[in-house]
Amino acid sequence: MNKLAQVEPVEATPVPVSKPARQGSLFSHARYVIGENPVTGIAFGMFVIIAACAIFGPLIAPYDPLASNTASALQAPSAKHWFGTDQLGRDILSRVMVAARLDLGIAIFSVALVFVMGGLSGVAAGFFGGWTDRIVGRIADTIMAFPLFVLAMGIVAALGNTVTNIVIATAIINFPLYARVARAEANVRRDAGFVQAARLSGNSDVRIVLTQVLPNIMPIMVVQMSLTMGYAILNAAGLSFIGLGVRPPTPEWGIMVAEGAGFIVSGEWWIALFPGAALMLSVFCFNLLGDGLRDIVDPQRRT
């Protein structure tokens, strides 16, 4: 077979042949992507801050978020209380920080749940077609037929007022989005050459879906996850805002905005503003992160 090996130098290859596999290429790639698009870097920085609050919130918060102190109620932002205090004298900064864990937790679990449910059923629908496709498609249509927030309210009201049910409700209303994206992406790859090649290699259809199709639609699913993260946070806060789900005095951005809303007229704007701003920034951050993440995980750009 030596003669065949000698065939190689003839080939006109524009790709340099002797490039060793680089170490830590994902990190350097991430740095490149952020350098290309600084907004991603800002979003990533914000994400780190939010994540730090979620993980270490109770440890690094300057005050006990639940300790009320009527003597210092309704104080404007100052050096002592950066974000001011609410009607019970609780430190708003501490409450905003501690609330990050609950809001982010709801978002992460609901996104994970919907990714598994919607992603898998969507991929199956797109790949197998036929009845699988019809059933998944009609389920998605049925969910889409409701105003989504009202549906979430209904689910939480029916199942009971708990955090778990908020997670489930948020996952259900996002189901059509995931199922449809996954279906479309899987459908395109159903007859791709590498899928046919995998069949020739003796892979069963289920194996092909899991090992060949799913990894290829991950980039787009990751983007979808990041985008719906923001939406899930908003949804959880919205439910709490109208009194469903999380109950006071638990610190949660939606409840805090709801509590502060009544005080805006009397001039105590900070009670609603800071948790609202935290909510807005985190939604914003996850949307921007979605774009950046796509660039990082896309194998075409990872050269």
Add this chain to the structure above:
Amino acid sequence: MTESTSTLLDVKDLTVEFATRRGIVRAVQNVDLTVGKGETVGIVGESGSGKSVTSYAVMRILDRAGRIADGAITFSGIDVRNASESEVRDLRGREISMVFQNPRAALNPIRKVGHQIEDVLLEHLQASPQDAKVKAIEALQKVRIARPDERYHAYPFELSGGMCQRVVIALALACRPQLLIADEPTTGLDVTTQKAVMDLIVELTRENGMSTILITHDLGLASAYCDRVVVMEKGKVVETAKSAQIFKSPQHAYTRKLMRSTPRIGANLRDLLPEDMPVPLTPAKKTAGGGASLLSVSNLVKEYPRQGVGGTLATLFRRKNEFPQSEVFRAVDGISFEIKRGESVGLVGESGCGKSTTSMMVMRLLDATSGHITFDGEDIAAIPAKSFAGLPLRKRIQMVFQDPTDSLNPRFTAARAIADPIYRLGGLRGRDAVRARCEELARQVGLPVELLDRFPHQLSGGQKARVGIARAIALKPELVILDEPTAALDVSVQAVVLNLLEDLKHSLGMSYLFVSHDLNVVRLLCDRVIVMRAGKIVEEGETEAVLSAPKTDYTRELLAAIPHPPL
């Protein structure tokens, strides 16, 4: 055309740079190019030679990362490089227009073709809203579209690839530009369509005294249709000569290499390899078919429901006998053939003739409507395609796909792609054993072992083709179906891959079913050839006999359409 005719386009010392992640890449370096009035110039080169980038620079349509770093472009007295954007916009379409490779992508899929031509005419003030329709139909007529009044209302998806390319040409010529740049205008079209489209381009441009730049990878095509040929390699012009001369006395080594590797009459497989390469041990002699029968196909039929007829509403509202044609479409219409052990059989035909459907059925990726496929004494047509994947028989029939990029999972490394069939069906266990087998296969197909850990997008086209071949032979199959395995490759790479396939066939004792539209390539590799048209076999026989003395008109037509350099 000679140098004495006045110059229309003059490119001097052109250098184009692209800003990439790894720094500045010079795609085109110090290129000089002149096009005289009424002259047809061919730019020939393999992928990455900078031939397209040169023309994009002339049109000033480089993408954002690219810029003209040096040089001058003069088009009939206008300095294109330093012209303002509005001046250049005026040039595009009216003075210089372009025909792209994929005609379907160049047309708006949701607008009628007639309206698209009108848009261009109105945009460049070539027609008034009143007479636009008449002029658009005239334009369609000019590009020889039959029944232009009806086709005016057609959407691009209703037209064939060749027809779409005609519409694109009509669009390009609508404003009577002085220069037409055709970028691989016939790649992806059948040979007979290619001939019709090229004849049309040359005729129309000559008629109107236009100049043409034909960008192509096919030296034969360029020299058959162009006055002068410019050969490019790695961003540089290596040779410029009259097309008759370039074949008679190529000056540059690269031109000679390109010519050698172009499949042509009278050359055998080994002739395609460069002179400086060690001659392989086995001469490319055709094995006389004498082995036992390996595969025999009899009366194979594949039917598809005709689209748009089977719908419930259509059935309800249809008057009796409104659709006289049958409700099924026969993609493969009762074909029978045989492949012996150690034999290569070519399955040739134009797109839509059913050759791919046939290969998919033989491959057991698709169920036949009726007929038998007997593989080594067993009727495999009876086994549903779904359950075939897990059978031990699967090992014995493998396939090399047409597009090496599409057939490799972008998220698998080369080693993992090759190892996949070994894990599933090879019966080999243990990472080290599989890895060793992968390396052995890589050596067999001439893929450097260090490339095994790369992802497909980090490999060149030829390397990807080798990965695909290694995967197909990993299970030591007896029958390999080659579905245009070199269609997406440069000619020099094609020459090497074809030789590799021939060597592997001898050393591993495989049989090939070679599916292709290119008779010149089939000639090189196959012992016997089967010509298909509209689902039926029109001619079958020994390759040399069929190609030198075709019995049917269709085969003759196919052969005549292959562009031959003027010798």
